[in-house]
Amino acid sequence: MKLFLKCHEAAYLCDKNQYKEISISEKLKLKLHLLLCKLCNKYARKNQKLTNTLKAVEIKTLNPESKLQLKEKLQKELADKLNS
Amino acid sequence: MEVLNPSKWVDNYADYLYNYTIVRVNDAVIAQDLISETFLAGLRSKHNFKGEASERTWLISILKRKIIDYYRKKNSNKGKAEVLVSYKNDDIEGNWLEENAADLFDRTAEDRMENSELGLAIIKCLNKLPTKQGEIFKKKTIENQDTDVLCKEYNITPSNLWVIIHRARKNLMECLEKNWYN
Numbered sequence: 001m002k003l004f005l006k007c008h009e010a011a012y013l014c015d016k017n018q019y020k021e022i023s024i025s026e027k028l029k030l031k032l033h034l035l036l037c038k039l040c041n042k043y044a045r046k047n048q049k050l051t052n053t054l055k056a057v058e059i060k061t062l063n064p065e066s067k068l069q070l071k072e073k074l075q076k077e078l079a080d081k082l083n084s
Numbered sequence: 085m086e087v088l089n090p091s092k093w094v095d096n097y098a099d100y101l102y103n104y105t106i107v108r109v110n111d112a113v114i115a116q117d118l119i120s121e122t123f124l125a126g127l128r129s130k131h132n133f134k135g136e137a138s139e140r141t142w143l144i145s146i147l148k149r150k151i152i153d154y155y156r157k158k159n160s161n162k163g164k165a166e167v168l169v170s171y172k173n174d175d176i177e178g179n180w181l182e183e184n185a186a187d188l189f190d191r192t193a194e195d196r197m198e199n200s201e202l203g204l205a206i207i208k209c210l211n212k213l214p215t216k217q218g219e220i221f222k223k224k225t226i227e228n229q230d231t232d233v234l235c236k237e238y239n240i241t242p243s244n245l246w247v248i249i250h251r252a253r254k255n256l257m258e259c260l261e262k263n264w265y266n
Contacts, residue, residue: 057203071094
């Protein structure tokens, strides 16, 4: 496989790298590209910043079951309102 | 002018309200109850909505009252006012005042509040993503689901998935750049 990546390939690997889903050889190629390409380097830094931010704040999501329950409650209340 | 759309409330605001509540009551079950009460109260007082604020701001104002009510009830159950200052150890004489005063500058509490505000900013940005893009991004990034599992669930190839993730990340970076870092 070739050593030099195109920018869109680098972006693809850079995204996958945020989830630790790239191989060592891919990582090396990515590093090499980032050394040579200013634009991708900027993207990589922003991308890492986003990952760090998301990790730091620990966003919580309501689980799907609770959401469904909430929806049903609301639906029922809406229906009752229409009937009354 | 804003109009209310209750059938979309859960999809649009449940996560936002949940994150807002959880840092304030620190209990998942109570947080869920408060959100459920907020939505129902919102339905019942629909006619009071004047359309001046956004739907979310309006729901938050109801939620705030629910949280205050919750603490009032909790404190009245105890039958006494909560004592805020406690002497850590009566046996140790000395700088108890300074020791207690130091808590006022509790860094972790401050960090927590700032983080929770950043968290709310992120959820606002997440809600602006196209539905499927937002869903897949949340599952992959916040719930840490496997690429393979997600691909099967949505019937897409891994490269489709990474394109979606890429778009979501770019949208989020842009949105946070505009609304938070500046």
